[in-house]
Amino acid sequence: MKLNGITDVFFDLDHTLWDFDKNSALTFEKIFKTHNIEVDIIGFLKIYEPINLRYWKLYRDDQIDKDSLRYRRLKDSFEAMDAAITDDLIYKLADDYVLSLSTFNFLFDGTLELLDYLKPNYRLHIITNGFQESQHKKLEQSKILDYFHTVTNSELAGVKKPNPIIFDYALNMATTKKAKSIMIGDNMEADILGALSYGIDAICFNYHGVKIEDNIKQVTSLIDLKSYL
Structure with a gap:
């Protein structure tokens, strides 16, 4: 009507x-390769995507700030996978993810x-x-x-x-x-x-x-x- x-x-x-989901997946493939992070990308995304949505809701509700969103969604995802990623590398990945995300534009x-x-x-x-x-x-x-x-x-x-x-x-x-x-x-x-x-x-x-x-x-x-x- x-x-x-x-x-x-x-x-x-x-x-x-x-x-977003398609471009995000390609971005993670790119930055994981750059930093030699050997995790199963499909398994990572299955864990990451609901965690990301949960943190975005917290961000919408003003319960966390932008920097916490970028860090915590990665920290929680790697911990859920028992992947030993240092905080310094997580912060670097968080920055690289945002910088690289707009290079994929499906x-x-x-x-x-x-x-x-x-x-x-x-x-x-x-x-x-x-x-x-x-x-x-x-x-x-x-x-x-x-x-x-x-x-x-x-x-x-x-x-x-x-x-x-x-x-x-x-x-x-x-x-x-x-x-x-x-x-x-x-x-x-x-x-x-x-x-x-x-x-x-x-x-x-x-x-x-x-x-x-x-x-x-x-x-x-x-x-x-x-x-x-």
Whole structure:
């Protein structure tokens, strides 16, 4: 069902347009090879990914800072694997990971087709909890930066999704109104419930196939957003 009156479409970046899991896996392969760390990458990622999500939730909730997030997610993962990695090396890996992550820029299938489809009729924007320096590089290196009128990150806004202040910041930057806006993202708490609580419509990019409430708009592929916009 087409949505009427929408002029501004706000996207999350990681896990929504930018294929974070794929790019992250390639980054770990690269930095582990550089530092001669011999661990099973598949086994590592299986342990790391839920740990990373847990620490990102703590970061969203302001229970840890950025440096703690970067260090603890690696420390806990290596400990879970009984891998003897020194703290000095973990700090080096944490830095190298952030620096190298934007050198891999796989997008989800349909991203460019969708953005080309939307751009003539909508103003497009980004709202991300990711770090300012890395998110700009991701947009630039994946060649999608020019699609977006504004890019709001949590470091600029001073708070993280789902805090309503970041949505308010983004809409003010975009000079638009709630009734004319919609948020698209993968994270139910940060993107969808955050937007709905703030008062703008939302569509969940449910590529992970989790069970969500029937009253929440959702798509399982980006191209399916054409049925709404």
